[in-house]
Amino acid sequence: MTQNEPTLPQPAIQAPAVPPKSAPGSDQLGKATILICVAAFIFATQDGISRxxxxxxxxxFITMLRYWFFTIFVMAIVLRQPGGFRAAIHSKRPWTQVARGIILALEIVVTIEAFVRLGLINTHAIFACYPLLISVLSGPVLGEKVGWRRWLAVAVGFCGILIVLKPGSGVFxxxxxxxxxxxxMFxxxxxxxxxxxxxxxAVVSFFWTSVIGAITMTIIGLRTWExxxxxxxxxxxxxxxCAFVAHFMLIKxxxxxxxxxxxxxxxxxxxxVSIFGVVIFGETLAPNVAIGGVIVVGAGLFTWWRSRQRERQGPA
Incomplete structure (x- = not known):
């Protein structure tokens, strides 16, 4: 592996298909915050190992093995839920669930390939724009209204990506x-x-995600066995x-x-990821990547804040 190659991150942390069981108080929120921060560390470790x-x-091949292990974990979770396997397999939107599972599995493959070619730091700096893409696509896909403030945040975020990529400089x-x-894809x-x-x-979605992903990766991955x-x-x-522990912490x-x-x-x-990239893989945190990454993350946090405002006050 060459140390100058840029890499791609793995999908950022997402909410698992397990609904909240109680309204969070301040103590519960504190515990949840600790859990998600530890999960973030484990996911970063997983990204480094994937690289x-x-x-x-x-x-x-790597993704196929990961899905096999992960599906065993999901089955153990599902069997402990009310209704067990029969309840988990019953979906009112089966074809959409199939599409979800296939897209996520292929996205992980793309992510690992990006890790190898671009490195952890550069990959994550670009991948962090996915919340902005969700804002853009929520209109045509979900029929949601996207206000001008979020459109502005998206534009600023993509300016951050251009700063990371430096098109025209020979780096792109x-x-x-x-x-x-x-x-x-994410x-x-x-x-x-x-x-x-x-x-x-949520349990149904969690089940379909793992099973469809495992089937997809097995079909295309067995020929890559080595x-x-x-x-x-x-x-x-x-x-x-790491995958098992991190997802368990997310669920909790x-x-x-x-x-x-x-x-x-x-x-x-x-x-x-930035620490692992620099210390372990010898990557360089270039000034343009740091600045662009901060802009992308800032724009993503703004879209999150706007979503929270809309939930409380209604669309603006």
Whole structure:
């Protein structure tokens, strides 16, 4: 693996398909915040391991193994829910659920490939625009009204991406499109998740996401099967354990507090990714990447704040 290659991040933290069980008080919110911050650290660790393994094995192969392990975890969660497997498999929007599962699985493959080519820091700086893409696409996909303030935030965010990419400077390459493609796919996945939530429970969506993803990756991934070196087996095991532990913490966090209250803390993943990129992989945090990344994250936080305002006061 070359240290100068830029990389792409993995999908940012998302709310799992488990609904909150109680109204959060201040103590519960504090516990949920700690959980989501720790989960962000674990997801960043997972990104780093994905970058390392993705340089030695096919991203499709790595993603397939991850989904196999993750599906076992999801099955254990589903079987403990009321109605068990029968309740989880019953969806009122099965084809939309299938589309969600396929899109997320392929997005992870794109993300790992981006990690290898672009590096953790550059990838995450671009991928962080996915909340802005959700704002843009929420109109045509969900029929929501997007006000001028959020449109302005989107424009500012994309200016931040241009600062990161520095088009015309000779730094920009076709590989730089990978993080953006991953962000688009993840945004579409998020919007479809909101769409199916109108009819299906969170547990149903969680189940379909894992099963469809595992089936998809098995179909396209078995042909990429290759022997795993003994020295890489521990890292693969840690990668799978990270996925299990991080998602378990997410479930617990969203049982204690609403997703909208916890979303800003998921950006701490960017901090850890930057540290891992510099210390472990020898990446450079260029000034333009730092400035552009701050602009993108700031624009994303503004869209989150506007969404909270609209929830309380109605559309502006």
């Amino acid at each position: 390392f393994l993705g340089a030695n094995y096919s991203p499709v 390459s076709s590989s730089a499109a990978l993080p953006f493609l991953g962000a688009v 945004a579409v996945y998020g919007l479809l998740t909101r769409l199916v939530a109108r009819d299906d429970t 022997p795993i070196a003994a020295k890489d087996m521990p890292w693969l095991l840690v990668l799978c354990v 966090a969203y049982e204690l507090a609403e997703a909208s209250a916890l979303q800003p803390f998921s950006y701490t993943q960017l901090v850890w």
